[in-house]
Amino acid sequence: MEADKTNERAVLVFCNWLVFGLIGLGFLLEGGARENVLIGMIGIIGIIAGFVVHIIINHISSTGFTLGEVALGLVLFALGAVTFILSWIIGAMPLVAFRIGLLLLAVLVVGFLVYVATRYGVAGAFRKFDVIGTSNSGKREP
Numbered sequence: 001m002e003a004d005k006t007n008e009r010a011v012l013v014f015c016n017w018l019v020f021g022l023i024g025l026g027f028l029l030e031g032g033a034r035e036n037v038l039i040g041m042i043g044i045i046g047i048i049a050g051f052v053v054h055i056i057i058n059h060i061s062s063t064g065f066t067l068g069e070v071a072l073g074l075v076l077f078a079l080g081a082v083t084f085i086l087s088w089i090i091g092a093m094p095l096v097a098f099r100i101g102l103l104l105l106a107v108l109v110v111g112f113l114v115y116v117a118t119r120y121g122v123a124g125a126f127r128k129f130d131v132i133g134t135s136n137s138g139k140r141e142p
Helices: 002-034 037-060 067-090 095-129
Strands: none
Touching: 002 037, 002 095, 037 095, 067 095
16 A cells, blocks of 8 residues: 555656646746747746645655655756856856846755755754764764
8 A cells, every 4th residue: 555655656746747847848948049038937937836746745645855856856956057057157158048047046946945944944954954063973062
């Protein structure tokens, strides 16, 4: 029975990103190609909708993001950020595409911070990333 719930969640997540992710990516790329910020913003809204629906799926199935989902998200964010920075340095990016890319990166960073703060609380989110204030035993030092 547990395997069925895991499989159902996996199918829901896949279908969610198949719809919202591809539509968002399509509008994002089309906005850059046509140099239209509004079309690019529609793509960003589609990607945000994909994140929100993924969080709702996690809540319904009483799980969090799997390690594979986290790894994939970090790799895609890093790849997108490096591509954006290199395109900006080379100068092969029109101003509209620069604005769309900058807005997308900003929205993703803010979305990550909001998710972590709402999931763990502000103090709990800080503790998740605080490696200096934690000793080898895992307990916080005074």
